[in-house]
Amino acid sequence: MQIEITHQPGNSAARVSLQAGETITAEGGAMIAMSGHMQVETTTHKRDKGSIMGALKRLVTGESLFLNHFTSNGGPGEVIFGTALTGDMMEFQMGSGPALMVQAGSYVASAPSVDMDMSWQGFGKALFSGESMFWIKLTGTGPVIINSFGAIYPIQVNGEYIVDTGHIVAFEESLNFEITKAGKSWMSSFLGGEGMVCKFIGQGTVWCQSHNAGSFGTALGPSLKSH
Amino acid sequence: MQSTIEGAPAFAYINVDLEPGETVIAESDAMSSMAADLDMVAKFNGGFFGGLAKAFLGGESLFVNHFTNNTSSTRRVSLVQGTPGNTRQIDLNGNTFCLQPGAYIASTPGVNLGVKWAGFKSWFAKEGLFKLTVSGQGSVWYGAYGGLLEKEVDGEYIVDTSHLVAYEPQMQLKIQLAGGLFSSLAGGEGFVTRIEGKGKIIIQTRSLSGLADWLNPRLW
Structure with missing residues (x-):
């Protein structure tokens, strides 16, 4: 499997070249184009592990309910993935390092050798944040494709670092996090419009997206017709 | 204070490295990430009445956030506007610059934000009845949707x-x-x-x- 990310950062797309018989799993709706002989199988969870609970979990996490598995049967082939919002994409190689926690909505695709778990997050923490702070836990080895609204920048956390909840793309599970206030006081955090933020604690990398889809919606929303 | 604009032109954002004791002021919700030991305090945007004027007349937020480095070494805060697009820095040295509503992102403490009557013609142009002025000494970051x-x-x-x-x-x-x-x-x-x-x-x-x-x- 070869992954090439093109048209960065504004209009990123991921071109995945598959050998005969190879498979890539992707978020439903991410496929832009593919070879004619590509076989597509749709499941509600990782292949061979489909279950009603898995589907429900995906429903809850705000991801579309389905995963598509593209298999290049009968010869090599390719699939091209894109996303709805303008922004960058990143290929991440899972290996011997810690698990990768990906914000729901930032996940694009992964190799079948990468395991996906939607059940990691405690609901109390997630709901309280008011944003789609749901996570997909990726483990195993192989490539993962992740997208962002805007540019992606990594932060090497060593101690504590704060990221606004709408700006988190992914982080290494070696980091702990807590949902907390941005300012010295709750009053200050809400008056200042920052609200809840995520404080990462420990050592590891967090990938941030430069822009916040919610803020863009707030800017654009008033100009759109109501229905 | 060191600052760089990254991600330009499509997704510009600002990295501000604050030395001990330094402060940067940013519009509401502009912070995307920051060192956990920076102090963030929400304040009225130029006093209570000034804040009201800027919020209701100048299209800016009622509150702005003051990010202050009370540690003993350099700390970073990253700031961004709500829309994708480019961002610029202007350095004021006693001069004044006029910003359209919503363009302001951040400034250093020596910069004054004011609201001035822009006239009905400006309102007709969908650009608001009032204009935001920045003046004084220091840096201002502003941005827009697009280049x-x-x-x-x-x-x-x-x-x-x-x-x-x-x-x-x-x-x-x-x-x-x-x-x-x-x-x-x-x-x-x-x-x-x-x-x-x-x-x-x-x-x-x-x-x-x-x-x-x-x-x-x-x-x-």
Whole structure:
């Protein structure tokens, strides 16, 4: 499997070249184009592990309910993935390092050798944040494709670092996090419009997206017709 | 204080490295990430009445956030506007600059934010009745949806409504039809802003209202 990310950062797309018989799993709706002989199988969870609970979990996490598995049967082939919002994409190689926690909505695709778990997050923490702070836990080895609204920048956390909840793309599970206030006081955090933020604690990398889809919606929303 | 604009032109954001004791001020919700031991305090945007004026008249937030480094070494805060697009820094040295509502992102403490009457013509141009002025000593970061074009005007220049981002205070703005009545309406240009004087203006290559006008017929 070869992954090439093109048209960065504004209009990123991921071109995945598959050998005969190879498979890539992707978020439903991410496929832009593919070879004619590509076989597509749709499941509600990782292949061979489909279950009603898995589907429900995906429903809850705000991801579309389905995963598509593209298999290049009968010869090599390719699939091209894109996303709805303008922004960058990143290929991440899972290996011997810690698990990768990906914000729901930032996940694009992964190799079948990468395991996906939607059940990691405690609901109390997630709901309280008011944003789609749901996570997909990726483990195993192989490539993962992740997208962002805007540019992606990594932060090497060593101690504590704060990221606004709408700006988190992914982080290494070696980091702990807590949902907390941005300012010295709750009053200050809400008056200042920052609200809840995520404080990462420990050592590891967090990938941030430069822009916040919610803020863009707030800017654009008033100009759109109501229905 | 060291600052860089990253991600430009499509997704510009600002990294500000604060030395011990330094402060940077940013509009509401501009912070995307920061060192956990920076102090963030929300304050009225130029006092209570000043904040009210800027919020209701200048299209800015009622509160701004003060990020202060009370540690003993350099700390970073990253700031960004709500829309994708480019960001610029201007350094003020006693001079004044005018910003359209919503363009302001952040500034250093020596910069004063004020609201001035821009006239009904500005409101007609969908650019608000009031304009935001920045003056004093220090740096200001502002941004727009799309790219930013800088133009030295000497005489007259015409900018489509909603594409003007910033201009020097001596520039005079007038609102008018783009051409004759028919060509203005049928040609989709509608009102334009006629700018007169000698000085710098900044134009954005896209506008949110343009995007909304495109999206609206497609929503149901």
